[in-house]
Structures are given as structure tokens and as C-alpha cells.
Amino acid sequence: MFRRLFSIRAMLAFVGLVVAAGLASPGAASERYIVVGSTTSTQDSGLFGWLLPAFTKASGIEVRIVAKGTGEAIKLGQSGDADVLLVHDPKSEAKFVAEGYGVKRFAFMYNDFIIVGPKADPAHIAGDGNVVDAMKKIAAAGALFASRGDDSGTNKAELRLWKAAGIDPKPGSGKWYLETGSGMGATLNTSVGKAAYTFSDRATWLAFQNKADFDVLVQADKALLNQYGIILVNPARFASVKAKDGQAFIDWLISPAGQKTIGDFRIGGQQVFFPNYMPGQ
Amino acid sequence: MQQFYDSFATALGLIVTIDPGLVEIVRLSLEVSLSAVTLAAFIGLPLGGAVVLFAFPGRRALVVLLNSLMGLPPVIVGLVVYLLLSRSGPLGVLGLLFSPAAMILAQTILVTPIVAALARQFLEDLWSEYADQLRSLGVRRDQALVTLLWEGRFSLTTAVLAGFGRASAEVGAVMIVGGNIEHATRTMTTAIALETSKGDLSLALGLGLLLMLLSLAINGAAYLIRDLAGHRQ
Amino acid sequence: MSGVALPLQLRGVVWKAGGERRLDGIDLSIEAGARTIVLGPNGAGKSLLLRLCHGLLQPSAGEINWRGPAAAEAAGHQAMVFQRPVMLRRSAAANVSYALKLRGLDGEDRRARAAAALARAGLSNLAAQPARALSIGEQQRLALARAWAIEPEILWLDEPTASLDPAATFAVEGIIEAMHRGGCKIVMTTHDLAQARRLADEIVFLHRGRLLERQPADRFFAKPATAEGAAFVAGTLHW
Numbered sequence: 001m002f003r004r005l006f007s008i009r010a011m012l013a014f015v016g017l018v019v020a021a022g023l024a025s026p027g028a029a030s031e032r033y034i035v036v037g038s039t040t041s042t043q044d045s046g047l048f049g050w051l052l053p054a055f056t057k058a059s060g061i062e063v064r065i066v067a068k069g070t071g072e073a074i075k076l077g078q079s080g081d082a083d084v085l086l087v088h089d090p091k092s093e094a095k096f097v098a099e100g101y102g103v104k105r106f107a108f109m110y111n112d113f114i115i116v117g118p119k120a121d122p123a124h125i126a127g128d129g130n131v132v133d134a135m136k137k138i139a140a141a142g143a144l145f146a147s148r149g150d151d152s153g154t155n156k157a158e159l160r161l162w163k164a165a166g167i168d169p170k171p172g173s174g175k176w177y178l179e180t181g182s183g184m185g186a187t188l189n190t191s192v193g194k195a196a197y198t199f200s201d202r203a204t205w206l207a208f209q210n211k212a213d214f215d216v217l218v219q220a221d222k223a224l225l226n227q228y229g230i231i232l233v234n235p236a237r238f239a240s241v242k243a244k245d246g247q248a249f250i251d252w253l254i255s256p257a258g259q260k261t262i263g264d265f266r267i268g269g270q271q272v273f274f275p276n277y278m279p280g281q
Numbered sequence: 282m283q284q285f286y287d288s289f290a291t292a293l294g295l296i297v298t299i300d301p302g303l304v305e306i307v308r309l310s311l312e313v314s315l316s317a318v319t320l321a322a323f324i325g326l327p328l329g330g331a332v333v334l335f336a337f338p339g340r341r342a343l344v345v346l347l348n349s350l351m352g353l354p355p356v357i358v359g360l361v362v363y364l365l366l367s368r369s370g371p372l373g374v375l376g377l378l379f380s381p382a383a384m385i386l387a388q389t390i391l392v393t394p395i396v397a398a399l400a401r402q403f404l405e406d407l408w409s410e411y412a413d414q415l416r417s418l419g420v421r422r423d424q425a426l427v428t429l430l431w432e433g434r435f436s437l438t439t440a441v442l443a444g445f446g447r448a449s450a451e452v453g454a455v456m457i458v459g460g461n462i463e464h465a466t467r468t469m470t471t472a473i474a475l476e477t478s479k480g481d482l483s484l485a486l487g488l489g490l491l492l493m494l495l496s497l498a499i500n501g502a503a504y505l506i507r508d509l510a511g512h513r514q
Numbered sequence: 515m516s517g518v519a520l521p522l523q524l525r526g527v528v529w530k531a532g533g534e535r536r537l538d539g540i541d542l543s544i545e546a547g548a549r550t551i552v553l554g555p556n557g558a559g560k561s562l563l564l565r566l567c568h569g570l571l572q573p574s575a576g577e578i579n580w581r582g583p584a585a586a587e588a589a590g591h592q593a594m595v596f597q598r599p600v601m602l603r604r605s606a607a608a609n610v611s612y613a614l615k616l617r618g619l620d621g622e623d624r625r626a627r628a629a630a631a632l633a634r635a636g637l638s639n640l641a642a643q644p645a646r647a648l649s650i651g652e653q654q655r656l657a658l659a660r661a662w663a664i665e666p667e668i669l670w671l672d673e674p675t676a677s678l679d680p681a682a683t684f685a686v687e688g689i690i691e692a693m694h695r696g697g698c699k700i701v702m703t704t705h706d707l708a709q710a711r712r713l714a715d716e717i718v719f720l721h722r723g724r725l726l727e728r729q730p731a732d733r734f735f736a737k738p739a740t741a742e743g744a745a746f747v748a749g750t751l752h753w
Contacts, residue, residue, distance in 0.1 A: 035379060035460075044479050049463075066379060066460035080368035081378055185478030192480075210480030240368055240376065413570055414600035418613050418664075419589060428612075432603050 033062035034245045037073035037082035039153055040183030042228075045203030047273060050265045055252050061245045069183065071151025077101055077231070080238030083246040088153035088228045102231035108254050108277040109262050110227045113157060115218035116188075116205055117197040125197075131221040132165045139167045142176045144196035148187045149179030153226070158199040161223060201226055206267035228273075230254075253277075288486030295487060303488075307495065310468040313381055313455065314448040317388030318396075321448075322441050325393045329400030329440075330426045333408050347401065350394030355387075359457030362387040366458065379460040384468070387454040392444040399440035400433075407433050435507050442503055449496060469495075519580045519588035519667055520546040520699060522567060527576035529562055529723075537562050538723045540576070546667075549700040551710045551731070554720035555751055560703040563720065564670045567701070568594050590617070593661035594670040598677060599653040601645035606637060609645045610660045617664055631663035632656075635689055651682025658689045669693060671702040675709065687713060707747065711735060719743050721751070 042048060043065060052063045066076060070087040077085045078101050085102065087093060096102045115125065115134060123141040125134040138145055147169070148155040162169050169177040178196060180187045184204040191198035192212045205216070218224075230250050235243035252258040259275035266272070295303045332343060364370050366378040366386075377383045407429055415425055430437065452470035459466035461475060469492045476485040522544040529537040537559045544550065544567065552560045565571045566578060569589060580588040601609050610628040619627065632638050635655045640648060645656060654674060661669055671690070675683040690713070694700050704710055710717065714731035721742045727734060738744040745751035 033465075040478070043475075062464075064379065064460070064462045064465055066462060079370075080373070183478055185480060189478065189480060208480040210482060238368060240373075411600060411602075413565075413596065414594075416570055417568060417592075417594040418616050418660075420616055424616065428602070 031062055032060060032245065033064050034083040034242050034249060035064050035066060035081065036084045036086055036249070037076035038065050038067050038086040039070050039073060039088060040067050040185065041088070041152075041154060041201045041204045042086065043067035044183065044185040045201070045207045045272060046267065047203060047262075047265055051258075051261055054261050055249060055258070058252065058257070059245075059248055061248060063249060067183075069148070069150045069152030069155070077233045080233065080240060083233055083242045084249055085231045085233065086228065087231075088226055089156050090227055090229060092153075092156070093229045093231060096231060101234055101237060103234050105229045105231045106250060106254055106277060107227055107229050108259070109273045109275050110225060111202050111273050112219065113154065113199060113224040113226050114202050114205060114216045115197055115199055116191070116214050117217045118195040119213045119215065120195065121217065123197070126215075126217045128218050129221060131161055131218050131223050134218045135161055135165045136167065138197055139165070139169065139172075139176075142172070144176055144178065144191075144194055145169070146178045146180055146187050146191035146194065146196040146198040148184065148199075149181050150183070152183075154184060154199065154201055157226065161199075164223070203267065203272040206270060206272055227276075254279075284482050284486060287483035288490060291483050291487035292490045296491070303491070305464065306467050306469055306472050307491070309381065309466070310449065310470070310492075311495070313384045313388060313468060314445060316385045317392055317448050318441060318445045320385070320389045321392040321396045321444050324389075325396030325444070326400050326430055326437060326440075327426060328393075329397045329402075330404050330429055332397075332401050333404045333429070334422045334425055344398075344401065347394050347398040351398050353391055353394065355391055355451040355453035356457065358387050358391045359454035362390065362454070362458050378458065379462060379466060381459070381466060383458040384455045384466060387458045388448045388451070391451065391454055392448050395447055396440050396444045399443060400437055403436050403440065404429050404433055435510075438503055438507060442500060445499065446496065449492065518546065518582040519584045519591045520544065521581050522588075522668075523577075523579050523581055524567070525577045525579075527566060527573045527578060529559070529566060529571065530574040536723050537566070537573075540725050542718065542725060542728070544668075544699070544701060546699050548715035549694055549713055550702070550716050550718060551714035552701065552703040552718045552720060553705070553707075553710055553746065554703075555705065555746065557722070558720040559723045560720055561672050564594070564672050564701065564703055568592055568670050570594075591667035592670065593664055593666040593668075594672070595654070595657045595661055595674050597673040599650065599657040601653055601656065603646060604644070605642050606645045606648065606656050607632060607641040609656060610663050613660045613664050627663055631659040634662060634692065635659035636685070649682075651678050651685065654678060654682065654686055655689060658686065658693070662689070662693055666698055668699040668701065671700070673703055673705070675704070675706070683709070707749070719746065721746075 048065050056062055066082065068076070070089045070092060073082070073085055073087050074092055074096055076082040077096060085096070093105045097105050115131065117125070123138045123143040125137050128134040147158060173179055178190065178194065180190050182190070184200055185208060187198060188200060188204070188208050189210060190196070192210055192214060197217070230253055232243065232246045232250055233241045235241040253262070254277040259277055262273050262275045263271060332340065332347070362383060363378065365372050366375065366383050367373055368378070377386070411429070411432070415428065420428065450470065452474055455468055456471050456474065459468070459471065461467050461471040469488055473485045473488045476488065524540050524542040527537060527540040528535055540563065552563060554560050562571070566573055584591065602612060607628050610631050611624055614624045614627055629638070629641070632641050635658055637652065637656055637659060640652060645653065648656065675686050678686065687709070690700060690702070702713070711731070717727065717729055717731050717734040718725065719727035719734065726740045727738060727743050729739065734743065735747060738747055742751055
């Protein structure tokens with residue numbers, strides 16, 4: 001009798017616990033938060049871990065980052081599932097605003113892109129100060145190159161440079177040009193695993209913990225500038241957008257306090273993101 | 282090899298110091314998967330029994346469908362639920378995207394066919410044993426359903442545990458509908474995916490080890506309960 | 515009980531499986547009172563006949579009708595015991611209780627009736643044991659106790675002692691006789707001739723799906739009307 005009760009009671013208690021836990025979940029509860037569509041590079045570098053607590057402390061607003069590629073983040077904005085976009089492809093950003101999905105774009109910080117690769121450096125590009133030149137060498141040597149291939153800001157920048165070099169890498173896809181369709185970190189894992197060159201943003205690279213024998217081979221070319229923009233999704237388009245709190249986030253990022261916090265972020269002692277908001281853009 | 286040793290050390294460190302970040306994601310993982318499995322059991326177990334007991338046109342097709350749905354890819358479920366819950370989608374007004382509720386919904390959809398299909402198979406075997414006697418006693422089909430579910434409770438827990446295994450191990454669905462948001466929708470599996478993409482493979486492995494330990498603990502507890510309660514039967 | 519469902523009338527009953535007529539043209543009337551034993555070799559259709567009469571199967575052709583005043587409630591007036599007892603995974607008492615619960619009984623009434631049924635079958639000391647842990651003889655007595663508890667008008671038994679040893683068989687037959695004395699109609703199949711001689715008031719003899727003989731028991735055993743019947747009694751008819 002006792003044992004039978006034990007099993008019924010045990011099951012009921014279990015169910016009760018689960019349901020209670022589910023109901024107590026903070027999840028979609030009534031706290032104050034905004035959803036920001038952003039990129040994997042800003043997440044994987046650890047910038048948000050540094051930046052957001054400062055903003056939340058100042059404003060009481062929680063920031064929920066959904067980190068995908070720039071392309072996906074823009075789609076998030078176009079379906080009204082994000083309140084703010086924080087991405088790095090000026091062309092798509094301008095289009096987003098022009099089509100009425102976004103209110104206004106603010107350029108507020110930059111960092112740079114780099115090409116990393118194995119010590120062996122089969123295409124001999126180490127130290128090359130001209131990125132287009134280096135990419136021509138890679139293509140000519142047929143050396144392995146891992147690309148994100150995911151419609152992200154980084155990916156679009158990379159493709160622009162191939163175009164500038166007059167090279168179409170697509171025919172080599174699957175042979176020397178490896179399109180991972182993944183975020184920056186995952187792509188770096190692939191390139192390290194295959195000893196392939198890859199085009200990355202500096203922040204993600206510095207924070208990346210699986211570098212093996214890789215090093216930064218090409219940098220400091222003006223063409224490698226990586227500009228970030230922030231846009232409020234248009235509340236006129238989607239009534240559900242938290243316009244007030246979203247604007248508060250933008251205002252803080254372009255404020256002196258926010259800009260200083262961006263500049264204070266360090267990885268291994270190095271500054272990784274450079275604030276560059278200029279009023280009256 | 283070094284990474285494996287490192288991962289053990291990392292896992293141990295996290296447990297021993299009761300790292301609050303870890304506690305948070307473990308809590309969420311359990312919450313999401315246990316809730317999903319409970320809902321799936323409430324829907325799937327009676328569904329499996331009903332398919333056994335009630336004759337209706339297309340019954341055999343439904344059995345094949347249930348069995349096939351056991352192989353539903355989590356990413357597909359995630360994508361479909363995402364499209365449903367998106368602000369531009371039919372259920373957008375609920376505002377559930379990127380919340381644990383969305384994750385529970387997706388996992389429930391994923392797990393219910395597993396529970397239903399396994400339950401159906403088991404209950405069919407059980408019914409073949411009991412059918413004549415129970416019908417002789419005048420049992421109605423709804424009464425038979427309750428009786429079968431109770432009689433088969435120990436083996437049906439295996440079906441439920443199979444569902445839990447699927448839920449706690451998957452990453453595709455919860456990643457898409459949850460968004461892997463820190464402090465909000467990050468579970469063990471999405472955290473593992475994140476740490477892997479950050480190159481912190483030791484931490485990722487360590488979390489993986491913890492996930493397995495958790496699964497072991499839950500299965501062990503279930504086994505104990507069955508054993509204690511089943512002792513008399 | 516308000517009335518009586520018997521007699522049960524079968525007219526031209528046919529049961530087909532896989533194109534074969536496993537029961538062919540059965541005309542039979544089952545009346546209250548006598549202990550009826552259905553005899554026949556393997557494959558004769560005895561088990562099928564019982565299941566059709568009880569309502570577990572539907573005939574492929576022909577009619578099965580209850581003709582008594584309580585014909586409409588006939589389903590609630592019957593019980594069946596099978597060759598292998600089927601018990602739920604719970605105590606002996608709970609198994610009897612289960613059957614009573616299906617009849618709408620509750621609380622103290624149910625408990626009392628269950629206890630009384632167990633006592634009549636000599637199982638009181640095993641009431642709290644898990645039913646499936648009992649010996650097969652005890653389980654069969656329990657099946658009978660369960661049937662007895664619902665006070666059926668007619669009890670169908672399909673080779674109830676085929677799996678039991680002589681002692682258990684004796685105990686089971688005792689319970690059957692007691693139920694009959696209490697007013698329950700008994701219809702039983704067996705292929706144990708000695709048992710049939712012991713228990714039968716009347717014999718229904720089946721062979722290859724056809725009803726060949728229906729006679730009072732002593733007349734059947736003394737002088738079967740058909741060649742097959744004679745061969746069966748002599749032990750030379752096998753299928």
C-alpha cells in the first residue's frame with residue numbers, strides 16, 4: 001500500500017514541481033528588456049559581456065542579444081522580432097532604413113578585419129600590407145581559405161574584397177574556398193582544423209581560444225575598416241517595438257559614457273573596438 | 282587529449298564552486314526539457330493508448346506517421362515554431378519568441394511523437410494480453426485506456442525517459458526559437474555550441490560532461506522510483 | 515437482479531477466418547439450469563463458440579439473440595474465465611475490486627463484496643498479495659472469485675483447468691459447482707473427458723466447426739448418436 005502510494009505520489013510531486021518551476025520561470029516575464037539583433041562577432045568577442053551590464057546599471061533596461069549574422073539580424077528587424085539592430089554592413093543598413101524598416105542609422109564604433117592563417121603560410125602573405133594583393137596570392141596558390149558564407153557583415157566585406165581583386169571564388173567552392181555557412185567562431189574552428197586562411201574581425205580573433213599555431217598575417221589596410229551601425233526598428237511599422245527603451249540604448253551608446261565604455265574594452269590588454277560616433281551625421 | 286583532461290578539470294571546478302552562471306543554465310535546461318517532457322507525456326501517452334483502443338479510418342496511416350515523426354529534425358521544428366511565433370507570424374501577438382515558453386513549445390512538439398509512438402507499441406502488446414478479459418468484464422474504452430496506462434506505468438516511463446533524452450540533448454530547436462540569450466534562454470546545449478564557436482573547447486566539453494551526468498542522475502532517480510514502487514508488483 | 519437474460523439463441527451462426535468456415539451453421543439454444551459442457555477435439559471451434567456467445571466476437575453470418583426478459587442488459591449478466599488467468603498488476607483483492615468498480619460499486623459495499631468473493635474461493639489469506647505472484651491454480655481461483663463477485667447469470671469457462679494440476683483442478687471444480695448451486699448457468703469447454711463426466715448435465719459436441727450432437731450427459735457417454743461422437747468418447751477422434 002505504502003509503495004503504491006509512493007509511486008503515485010512520486011509522479012504527482014514530480015509533475016507539480018515541473019509545472020511550478022515552469023510557471024516561476026523568468027523567461028517572458030514582466031521585466032524591462034529590449035531585444036537586439038546583432039552579429040556573432042560582437043558576441044563571440046565578449047564585448048557585450050562588458051558593455052551591457054554598464055547600460056543596464058545606468059538605465060534598468062535589460063538587453064537581450066540575439067546573435068546571428070548581419071543578414072539574419074536584418075531579417076529579424078524586417079519581421080519585427082527585434083527592437084534594435086547592431087550590425088556592420090553599411091550598405092544593408094542604409095537599405096534597411098530606406099525601405100522604412102529602420103528609423104535612423106548611427107555609425108558609432110569600428111574595428112578592423114584581418115586575415116589569419118597557419119604558420120606554414122603556403123601563399124606567402126605574411127606581413128602583406130595590401131589585402132587585395134594578399135587575396136590574389138591566395139587564389140593563385142589555390143591555398144585553402146575558409147569563408148563564413150553566411151550573409152554576415154564580415155562575409156559581405158570579404159566578398160567585396162574578392163571583387164576588388166577581380167576574383168570570383170565561387171567556382172572553387174568546396175575545393176580551396178570553404179564556405180562554412182557559420183558564425184565567426186565556428187568558421188575559425190574550421191580554418192584552424194583545416195590549416196586554412198580566413199577573413200575575420202580582430203575582436204573575435206583576439207577572444208578566440210583555439211588559435212593553434214595561427215597568427216595575424218594581413219592587417220592595417222584601409223580597406224579593412226569595419227564600421228558598426230546601430231538602428232532602431234521602426235515602431236510605425238511594428239507596434240510591438242519597444243521604441244522608448246530601444247532609443248535609450250542607442251542614446252547611451254552614442255553618449256560620451258557609452259563611447260568611453262566601448263573604448264575601455266580590452267582583450268589581452270589590447271583595445272578592440274574604437275568609438276567613432278560623430279554628432280550631425 | 283589534453284582537452285579531455287582540461288574538460289574534466291573545468292567541469293569539476295564549475296560544480297565544486299557552484300558557479301552561478303552554470304547553475305542558471307542548468308536550471309533553465311531542466312526547466313525547459315522537463316516541462317516539455319511532462320506536456321509530451323500528458324498528450325502522447327493517452328494518444329498512444331487511444332490509437333490502440335479506438336478504431337477509426339486511417340488508423341494505420343496514423344501509426345506510420347507517428348513512427349516517422351520520431352525522426353523529426355530538431356532544426357526543422359525550431360524553424361517552424363520560429364515562423365509561427367515571429368511577430369510577423371500567425372501567433373506573433375503572443376510575443377513568445379526568444380523565451381523559455383517558446384523553447385518548451387518546440388521541444389514538446391519534438392518529443393510528443395516519440396512518447397506516443399513508443400507508448401503505442403508497448404500498449405498494443407499489453408492490450409493483446411488484457412483485451413479479452415477486460416472486455417468480458419464490460420470495460421468501456423475510456424476505462425480501458427486508464428487501466429492500460431496505469432498497468433503499463435513502469436514501461437511507459439521508459440518511453441518518457443526516451444523523450445527526455447531527446448529533449449535534453451537537442452540544440453537545433455532551442456537555439457532557433459530561444460536565441461541563446463544570456464541569462465534568459467541559454468541552455469546547456471546552446472552554451473556548449475557557443476563555447477565551441479568561441480574556441481573554448483575545454484569548457485564546452487566540460488559542460489557536455491555535466492549534461493551527461495545530469496541525464497544519468499535523472500535516469501538513476503527514475504530507475505530507483507520504479508524499483509521501489511515496483512517491488513510489490 | 516431485475517430479470518433473466520437467458521435463453522440465448524444461436525441461429526445459423528457462421529464464423530469465417532481466412533476464407534475458412536471455422537464454425538458452420540450452428541443452431542443452438544442455451545437455457546438456464548443445466549451445466550452445459552462443450553466437447554470436441556482440437557480445432558472443433560469450442561473456444562470460438564464461447565467467445566461468440568459471450569460477445570467477444572461477432573458472427574460472420576447468422577444470429578445470436580438473448581431471449582429472456584432482461585435480454586437488453588445481457589452484457590452485464592455474464593462473466594468469462596479463460597484457460598490462462600489474466601490478472602492486473604495489483605493485489606488479489608484489487609483485481610476483484612476492479613471488476614466491481616466497473617459495475618458501478620464503490621466504497622464499503624465494494625470492499626465487502628470483494629472480501630466475500632475471496633472468502634468463498636478460499637483466498638482470504640492471499641488478498642493483499644500481488645495477484646501475478648500467486649500460483650496459477652490460485653490465480654484461476656481468483657479469476658473465479660472475480661467472476662463470482664459480479665454475480666453473473668451465466669459463466670462461460672474456456673478450458674479453465676487445462677493448465678492446472680489435479681489439486682488445483684479439484685479446487686476450481688468445487689468453486690464452479692458452488693456457483694452453479696447459487697443459481698449461475700455454467701457453460702464450459704474442455705477436452706478432458708473425465709472432467710466432462712464429472713461435471714456435465716448436458717453435452718454439446720462439436721467437430722470441425724459443426725454441431726454434431728446435443729444430449730443429456732449420461733446418454734451421450736453411454737451411447738453417442740454419431741460416429742464421431744463415439745470415436746471421441748473412445749478416445750480415437752483426434753481432429
